[in-house]
Amino acid sequence: MTEKTDNVLSVRDLRTEFRGDRGHVRVLEDISFDVGRGKIVGLVGESGSGKSMTALSLMGLVPKPRGQVTATRMDLDGTDLTRLSQDGLRQLRGRDISMVFQEPMTSLNPVRKVWEQVGEPLAVHQGMKRRAIRARVLEMFEMVGIPDPKARLDAYPHQLSGGLRQRAMIAMGLICEPKLLIADEPTTALDVTTQAQILRLMLDLRDRVGTSIIMITHDLGIIAEMCDEVNVMYAGQIVEQANVFDLFERPSHPYTRGLLASIPKATEKRLSRRMPSIPGMVPNLAKLPGGCRFRPRCGDAMPICMQKDPGLADLGNGHGARCWLHLPHDAHPQGETA
Amino acid sequence: MTVSPDLNVDTVEEIQEASLLRDTMRAFARNRMALLGLVFVALLVFLAIFAPIVSPHDPYRMALDEQFLPPSTTYWLGTDNFGRDVLTRIIYGARISLVVGIVPSLISLIIGTFMGVLSGYIGGKVDFVIMRLADMMIAFPSLLLAMVVMYTLGANLFNIFVALALVGWAGVARVVRSQTLALKEKEFIEAAHANGASRVTIMFRHIFPNVVPTLIVLFSLSIPDAIMWESSLSFLGVGVQPPEASWGLLVSRGKEYLFQAPVVAIAPGVAILLTVLAFNFVGDGLRDALDPSMKD
Numbered sequence: 074m075t076e077k078t079d080n081v082l083s084v085r086d087l088r089t090e091f092r093g094d095r096g097h098v099r100v101l102e103d104i105s106f107d108v109g110r111g112k113i114v115g116l117v118g119e120s121g122s123g124k125s126m127t128a129l130s131l132m133g134l135v136p137k138p139r140g141q142v143t144a145t146r147m148d149l150d151g152t153d154l155t156r157l158s159q160d161g162l163r164q165l166r167g168r169d170i171s172m173v174f175q176e177p178m179t180s181l182n183p184v185r186k187v188w189e190q191v192g193e194p195l196a197v198h199q200g201m202k203r204r205a206i207r208a209r210v211l212e213m214f215e216m217v218g219i220p221d222p223k224a225r226l227d228a229y230p231h232q233l234s235g236g237l238r239q240r241a242m243i244a245m246g247l248i249c250e251p252k253l254l255i256a257d258e259p260t261t262a263l264d265v266t267t268q269a270q271i272l273r274l275m276l277d278l279r280d281r282v283g284t285s286i287i288m289i290t291h292d293l294g295i296i297a298e299m300c301d302e303v304n305v306m307y308a309g310q311i312v313e314q315a316n317v318f319d320l321f322e323r324p325s326h327p328y329t330r331g332l333l334a335s336i337p338k339a340t341e342k343r344l345s346r347r348m349p350s351i352p353g354m355v356p357n358l359a360k361l362p363g364g365c366r367f368r369p370r371c372g373d374a375m376p377i378c379m380q381k382d383p384g385l386a387d388l389g390n391g392h393g394a395r396c397w398l399h400l401p402h403d404a405h406p407q408g409e410t411a
Numbered sequence: 412m413t414v415s416p417d418l419n420v421d422t423v424e425e426i427q428e429a430s431l432l433r434d435t436m437r438a439f440a441r442n443r444m445a446l447l448g449l450v451f452v453a454l455l456v457f458l459a460i461f462a463p464i465v466s467p468h469d470p471y472r473m474a475l476d477e478q479f480l481p482p483s484t485t486y487w488l489g490t491d492n493f494g495r496d497v498l499t500r501i502i503y504g505a506r507i508s509l510v511v512g513i514v515p516s517l518i519s520l521i522i523g524t525f526m527g528v529l530s531g532y533i534g535g536k537v538d539f540v541i542m543r544l545a546d547m548m549i550a551f552p553s554l555l556l557a558m559v560v561m562y563t564l565g566a567n568l569f570n571i572f573v574a575l576a577l578v579g580w581a582g583v584a585r586v587v588r589s590q591t592l593a594l595k596e597k598e599f600i601e602a603a604h605a606n607g608a609s610r611v612t613i614m615f616r617h618i619f620p621n622v623v624p625t626l627i628v629l630f631s632l633s634i635p636d637a638i639m640w641e642s643s644l645s646f647l648g649v650g651v652q653p654p655e656a657s658w659g660l661l662v663s664r665g666k667e668y669l670f671q672a673p674v675v676a677i678a679p680g681v682a683i684l685l686t687v688l689a690f691n692f693v694g695d696g697l698r699d700a701l702d703p704s705m706k707d
Contacts, residue, residue, distance in 0.1 A: 132605060134601070134604055134605065163607050163608075163609065164607055165607065166604070166605055166606060166607035167605060167606035167607035167608075168607060171605060171606070172602070172605040174598055174601070174602055174605075176598055179597060179598040179599060180598040180599050180601070180602045181599055181602070182599040182603075182617055182620070182621070183599075183621070183703065184620045184621050184623070184702075184703055185616075185617070185620060190599075193603070193606050193608060193616075194606045194607060197606060197607050197608050197609070197612065198607060229703035231703065242602075245602075245606070
């Protein structure tokens with residue numbers, strides 16, 4: 074990918090590993106991507122592909138000392154995240170980079186009033202007085218479309234529906250107007266109507282506040298609707314990286330093709346036909362196959378796939394695919410084509 | 412989804428905060444038994460404070476010609492082996508028993524909570540040291556420990572507090588620690604981390620409020636415990652010294668005359684029973700009132 078100056082986040086060679094009693098498990102490897110200002114970047118993949126771990130690594134929330142995060146570059150709008158101390162990262166969280174979690178039902182403290190929690194980043198980072206925080210939270214509640222916001226300030230989490238709680242969580246994530254919001258499957262736990270509302274809200278807020286968003290999801294529909302750029306993750310690596318049009322028009326990694334093929338189509342005539350799926354399972358990260366990690370499930374596997382990880386092959390226009398199909402077979406790329 | 416009618420802010424000033432205290436009181440008042448318990452405790456406190464005014468006789472005046480009188484209009488609950496009015500001595504006993512019930516429980520609760528949250532949340536070496544300390548306290552015969560304290564420091568009220576708090580904090584710390592361990596894995600704690608909250612903030616503003624209901628139950632259960640402890644110590648001669656009166660002391664002295672004058676031992680026993688019940692009701696009511704999910 075080309076270096077753009079207008080990136081809020083720039084990550085190169087991010088690697089996260091866990092040290093256990095039985096050796097290391099490398100849960101993320103060779104993760105490189107950029108998030109443009111005001112853009113929505115998707116991370117898509119199956120469970121265990123490393124989507125959420127990427128988010129935690131960026132937030133500095135990977136449990137130390139068992140988890141180790143390294144990167145040649147992790148730059149949040151001019152701040153080098155790799156050089157920051159624990160406390161430096163803490164001060165960044167909630168102010169410059171914040172997160173919306175998957176489960177709105179459990180990500181609010183049940184015994185504290187909603188406004189106190191939504192306003193917490195203000196108390197932590199700006200030392201604001203309670204009255205001022207309350208006023209600001211009310212503003213945010215109006216902004217995220219919580220009906221009757223004044224009455225909801227003093228509500229406890231259980232008094233709000235899932236959709237309202239997720240709106241409150243988004244208000245919490247945006248209250249300090251962060252540069253980057255990471256949304257970790259923000260709609261997975263919600264019903265479909267609410268999902269659509271929340272997604273529309275996030276698009277709307279991106280336009281109004283200008284916060285860049287990393288959208289973590291396993292739903293390609295959400296990707297198509299929301300994202301500008303997409304990173305497809307598999308077994309702790311980015312296997313394909315493209316803008317959203319290229320990804321859906323010219324999917325270039327067999328895994329991406331498999332994912333797209335397995336979306337049921339409403340136009341399908343014979344509904345009784347079995348839905349296409351990718352054979353096999355996501356590999357255990359502790360026992361990864363050598364070479365290309367997708368090889369055991371890949372219909373296009375070749376001898377070379379067994380020997381060496383291809384690295385991201387550059388397909389032009391910022392489109393990359395980690396696949397030998399797009400590389401000369403005798404090629405032995407030494408460095409990563411990030 | 413409902414919003415409780417209490418939250419109708421239109422009736423209040425613009426964005427005035429609904430007070431936690433008022434919410435809690437309103438919820439508490441709905442619970443009849445809790446209210447009854449509170450009234451009883453309040454009455455007891457009143458009697459204890461104004462003992463010299465409200466009690467019908469002098470608690471220390473002995474009249475050997477009036478031994479073991481049965482209940483009458485002069486002596487509502489009769490007299491004891493020295494001819495002292497039993498009711499008066501129970502009222503005076505309430506002073507010591509209430510203080511001994513509440514103060515040490517409160518001290519061990521505060522120490523235990525602090526240690527428990529710290530231990531559970533920080534973990535590692537801190538956890539190890541605190542928990543081994545607690546283990547020592549629990550493994551040691553607590554009556555013996557309390558007696559050692561009383562012997563070395565002398566038998567007075569303050570030292571009873573010290574002895575009981577020393578014995579009591581470990582149990583509280585263990586319960587709080589286990590709750591903290593469960594709480595810190597919750598997603599809302601991770602969300603707090605994602606907000607940039609510090610460890611201190613998370614311990615006191617996120618974990619502690621979740622432990623409060625447990626603490627209230629522990630507190631209401633430890634009051635009767637402390638009252639019994641005080642009576643054990645008094646009985647062994649290292650607690651409150653006669654002719655002072657505490658309920659435990661009254662029961663233990665009175666039991667020697669159980670067949671001659673049963674009221675002498677039974678009356679303070681009933682006082683203990685009612686007090687313990689009252690505190691339990693209050694504790695239950697408070698726990699429910701403080702639980703936000705019970706407010707609707």
